[in-house]
Amino acid sequence: MTSTRRTFLVGAAAAGAGSLLVGPGRFGRALAQEAGTLAFAAAGTVTSSWDPSSHTVAPQITAEGFVFSHLTKCPMTPENPAEVLPDLALEWKLIDPHTLEYKLRQGVKFHDGKDFKAEDVKATYEYASQPSRPASAWYPGQVEVEIVDDYTVRLRTEKFGYPALNFWYLSSFLPVLSAADVANPDLLKQRPNGTGAFRYEETRGDQIIFKAYDHYHDGRPKIDTVVWNYVPDANTRVLGLLNGQYHLAERLEPEQYASLKAEAAITTNRGLSSENKYLHFRCNKPPFDDVRVRMAAVHAIDRDQVLAIVGEAGQASNCHLSPVKFGYTDVPNYPKYDPEACQRLLAEAGFPGGQGLPELEYITSVGFYPKTREYGELVTALLQEQGFPVKLTTLEPAAWEERLYRRADGQGPGHIVDVGWITGSPEPDLVLRPNYHSKYALINGIADPEIDAALDKERNAASTEERLKVLQEEALPLLAAKVPSISLFSSVFLRAMSKRLEGVYFYPNGPIDLSKATLG
């Protein structure tokens, strides 16, 4: 999430599309693409290491999606967020609360020719869940893998004190590596070696080239080559799409999306993502250490107006979880816009009309998430209206990210921070534990025993059903009552592609399944 994406002249591209085509045609080089080659305009790019356990960078997860397979697949549809489909694993079941067993697919080969076996699952899971791996925060804890036979593995969590059920959804998130690569970290960093539909060919500057994998277990993809073009500017992505340079562009602005809908040669795609946009309060310093002040602030924010600004790129949701996450529900006590309640709470907290509050800093990023500045100004104004002395600080993503997390001393800069949280699995704990458990509370620093208890109870639930119940009836309502942060809305990803491209599936966290796609 450290890549910079700037949005510029959104809409100008689409409206001026026909004429802008003239430019490169007249002056530029011809943009001929080989048949069977798909050019993807990506908003982000990968890090310098191809080791999936080395990062938490969303664009790289998208890139890994082409190369690696997972044990399972989660389409994460709002209708059925909990659906899990087979991939490298064909069957799975909970043997006991601390043991999860997977039966593996046979006859699968890695891109380097090695056969896929249980040892690879063992190597991958034990390696990635080590606390020292940078991406280990994704996982509930360390895991042991028992090889039952070459095509059966058991994930064991007893030793580490949490239920194995936590890996139920994570099995669709962790890319499966070759055991040989895990044994050789240098090789692992240098190039990705998976069992996915496409194999990594090479990197050329801002381009990454993937080739169809002939031995893909679900059949060789129709598209021969995928070229990943890093195009940080939304407008350039749209321009390129319109003049045929790219076939697929991701992360569009609402205005661009609206204009592109009218283009005959373009298909647009709008998909609810697994990302919610949050405002975190720094709960471990005044004045937001007082739940009444937090609640007053939340009551001051009119989320309908925020959504009116975000437009197509957002969807209303009254929950700290995204609608594509396991456990999502319309939380009944989710706070609403209520200026009177706000004033009452402020008075109760000893700040009638906002009197006596220190100057509050609201930190947001510009350029990565759509419309953050616009609704940031709105939220600032709404808070000021109720007497909160708020100042808005807008930062470029890198500067913002540097200030986002709490520091070693437990405190973070500013008082309110805008952030989106996106994870590639329906697993709710990927959101809840890092953000609200006092052990992590990466951003807001909340340390509330009740919340901790509710989260632990949810994690330790013996069955999926029980877990759902605890989540929906205890944990989420508790978060709505204590508001260490407020989820403003759920993000909607806006994409557009050439009409010739068919059969694409977009995962809500970014990855794109091109294994069945065709470029007519």
Added chain:
Amino acid sequence: MALGSPPVPRPEAPLMEVRGLSVAVQTASGPRPVLEGVSLTVAPRAVLGIIGESGSGKTVLSRALVNWIRPPLAVTAGTVRYGGEDLLALPEARMAALRGREIAYIGANPTSALDPTVPVGHQLVEKLCAVLPGTARRDARARVVATLDAVRIPSPAKRFEEYPFQFSGGMMQRALIVDALVSNPRLLIADNITQPLDVTVAAQILRLLRELQKEFATAVVFISSALGIVSEIADDVIVLDRGRVVEERPTGALLRSPEHAYTRELIAKVPRIWSGAARPPPPADTDVVLDVRDVERTYEVRDRSAIFATRRVRAVRGVSFTVRRGENFAIIGESGCGKSTLSRLLSCLEAPDRGQILFQGTDIATLGGRDLLALRRRFQLLLQDPYNAIAAHSAIGATIAEPLRIHGLVPRRHLRARVAEVMAEVGLAPALYDQLPAGLSAGQRQRVNIARALVLEPEMLILDETLSALDQVEQAKLLDLFERLQTRRGISYVYISHDLAMVRRVSARIAVMYLGRIVELSGNHALFARASHPYTRALLSAVPTVEDKPYPTATYLLEGEPPDPIDIPPGCSFRTRCPFAFGRCATDDPALLATGPDGVGRACHRDADDLPAVVPPAAGQGGGARQAEGAEAP
């Protein structure tokens, strides 16, 4: 010698005829006339002098003769006929064809007349090729080098490649004379060409112009504000007063029997050095207030021709003299002789590298802080340029009051009254107190300057060219003022000047400087009547006057220019230009040997009697002139 020579016969038709020429300047309040109904005639091969004071319109007239009148000036009436055509009516292209070819022009400011970024020789070649199309560059170059040589510019081939700033004023003026005459024009307009030059150099230029004029048979219109200079070269003289011609006569006749009142006034104003009026004060016989002992000052400049090298400019070399209370002492010399540096040393703005300056027995170089401040009160310097010496942004009263504030001499409430007193004393209207100096005349500015010095009631005043920017009348008034102050307060004056006439009038003893040293120090009469150093004589011979001089120009005219103070030749520093130098001069540097009381003496190997005899001045001199003693025999 032009003076008294018969007019050149001129049977031919006139070369140029100006009839009824009027020029006006456009101002915010309407046109104001500069020239009114000027008529004149230039005969072929004749020299026509035009004399007028500053502001008489003579430069405008000279420019009108080449149709070079630019806004805000405009010709309002009259014709300038040349070769049957009215130049003023000629189209620009025709005029351009005449300029530089048939009619040449030389201005007053030789150093800025050429492009500073192109070597002089190249610019002369450019002009030659422009006026004589078809000249091959190589031929043009040869011709320019030859003519540079002909006008006695040393090592012309090297000088050809040098830039204007490397030429001295005199050399530049010679180059421009070459430039003007190289196309063999029929008419040369010379506007004040000797004005910025030292007298000895001006005399050379004048002689050169006269020679060339004869050789090329060119008619010359010679414009100057100095009657003494015009009278040396012109056949006929036109007197211009406030834009009108008041008299036109052959030169000799004009000087002998001026008809117009203005002409008479003009002749009367020319300072007399030998004849008549001067009544210099007697040397004082009181205690010594200023004792300058063997003072030396050297500057370092970067040398462009070597790496990380500097060259030493020896500006003042071992100068010694004394000044007594109530005495008028003068230091004269031409530009570059070191008198400005000496003035900086005397005013304690810089310290000498060697030697001492004792003011009432205290070495001023050792003073600092409070003592220096106290010294400054008693010891004031008046600067030469009345325009820059007072700050443009302060009111006049504040400027005069500033020393009082700094020295804290007068309570604040009495400040204004005290300043007003001094202003009255020097002749400044009280109304000026709150004015800014922008509208003041040079004389008024110099009075502000004087008032500022006088307000401290100093005991000694150093006047560094203080009066040289003023006209004769103004100068005379201020000299009277100084005289009265001296009588009242016993102030000592040190005049530092190049103006021999003024020095002659006011000072008791005079030191003559050349290349950083005093070559002769003498009492007033002795110096002018019996100058015993060849340089002093040359200086006196070159002074433009309308009198007969005791030192004939032809005998003492110097060759060349003073050497660069960086490369002072061994031996006598004057020998390179001295008409009387002999073997010993090249090896031994003569010291200033005291031959009389109060440091009177000379620095020369030649015996004074070896020099040519002095022509007795026409008018008798009073007694008291000290006869300079001869130097010791070699």
Added chain:
Amino acid sequence: MTISTVGSGMTPSPAPAPGRPRGVTARILRRAWGYGEMKAAAFLFVALALLTVLGPLVIDASATKISVADKFLPPLFMEGGRLPHVLGTDQLGRDLLLRSLVGLRNAFAIGLTSVVGMFVLGCAIGIYAGYRGGWVDVLLMRLTDVQMSIPVIILAITILGVSRPNPASIIAVLVLASWPVYARVSRGVALAERQKEYVRAARIIGASDLRIMVRHIAPSILPPIAFVAVLDVARMMIFEAIFGFIGIGIQPPTPTFGTIISAGTQYLINAWWITIVPGVLLALALGSLNLMGGVLERARNYILQGGA
């Protein structure tokens, strides 16, 4: 000792004719005022200044009040425009005219303050260096070399981009980045003035170095570079806008041209006025300043080259 008028035969010189322009600065201003352009530019500037003061009082709208329902209203002269939004509204329904006026006021305040700062700092250093000469001069001038060798934008994005921008830090960056120009010019003037006779005269009457620098040299600095300062106010206003545009300027919701324009570029097709209209207003303000500066420069050149 009292001094009586000894010069009995002397007639006091007449005072200069009244009404004649006097000091150099006064003469430059007078000369400049003679230009029609100067009058027009001054009129425009005053009009804009009045507008920024009176606008918020007269117009029944707010520069910061968000009204999502009123977003993207076009200016009055276009179809769909409506009062009180003379120049339309932005993406959050705020009045563009008012936002522009407040932005103009902020930009001008920053421009003026920073120019005063760099002027004072630069001139102080320049005068000191020029007057003292020697190694002090060499050191300070090399310092300006160093400072001038870092482009303003690099300095600004480095400092502002990595720390929290606020008006004070923006002004500090601008001052830091631009003082060398003034130091250079004033050093040149001080160097020239130091050679002048009046400074020598002041030293002769016993004035201290500090007194000479403050009383004599400092006043000579103004005429030659006053116009630079006027032009620089405009230049600093542009920098302020650029900073805002890049996101390192004054933070929203305070309106600045940079943020208005950068936000507006996203809506250029459906609401071009958000970008274009405030830009025109800013260009008018800058134009008036630059025209005044340009005329002042001409007047200065004329006067300093000896014109009356």
Added chain:
Amino acid sequence: MAFAFEFFLRRLSQGVVIVVLVAFVIFTLLRVVPGDPIRIILGPMTPASVLEETARALGLRDPILVQFGRFMGEVATGDLGRSFIRGLQGGSAGGSQDVAGYSPESRASVAGLIATALPYSLQLAGLGVAFALLVAFPIGIAAGLRAGRWPDRLGLYASSFFVSLPNIWVAVVLIFLLSAKAGLLPAIGYQGFAYTIIPAMVLAIELSPVMIRAISVAVAANLGEAYYDAGIVRGLSRRTMVARHVLRNAAVPLLNLFGAQMIGMLLGGLFVVEYIFSYPGIGMLTISAVFQRDFPVIQAVAILASGVLVAINMLVDFASTMIDRRLKF
């Protein structure tokens, strides 16, 4: 020759000192402002202890002078260091978070990044200056030759007008009019020479007013010099005087302007324009480096920029002293 030798010896040594000082200022600045690069290198989720350990291993916790000394030592051997962020292929990369696996060798060399971006910037700067000269020369010279007349007014109006247009706004308006509305030229990014034209126009509009003013002032001032009138009276034609002498003399102040002011303006303009147009040059590289806290890139660009400024100033001063021998150095 001796003069030229001493000139360059002196100026080069001064220049090196200046560049080192600039490097030091920027280097220090980057390390005292808030924002810890190790967080960028290792990513947000890295534990504090690991952050410290890696930072220490990388030398980021040494005293600034030590770090600076090490850095200058590398610069002296031609090594400008490696990017914190960008991968070996030079493509922009997200920050790696692999603490154990972090090795500087896996990051792009700064020199390489600059070498890739520089030609684009040079092309843009060249075209921009060419456009500016194309506009400024005729207007400036005409204005200078006819001071007080209509070309002079035109010069005043043109320069006052152009200088009043903020480059960010001009850029947006030109994109809107020429690209989006009229469709004459492409604008964003770079895929061919045509992408340079609109940015270059924006640069030219920024640069030309200064040029117009300087040219007209220099020409007019030289027309007022005594040598000009004197030359005409000496018999040289007006055209000769202007072409051979006035322009030659005017070149001195102009050269100084171009050296001192123009290059600085040009660099600043490049940064902003490249940012607006997503033009892949040095400016874009630097601005994204600042926002990504990619210190090695910022340092290197600052050193490069000051080096270029110093070098150009030196050449300009040398040219000036060659034209006008009165000048000291």
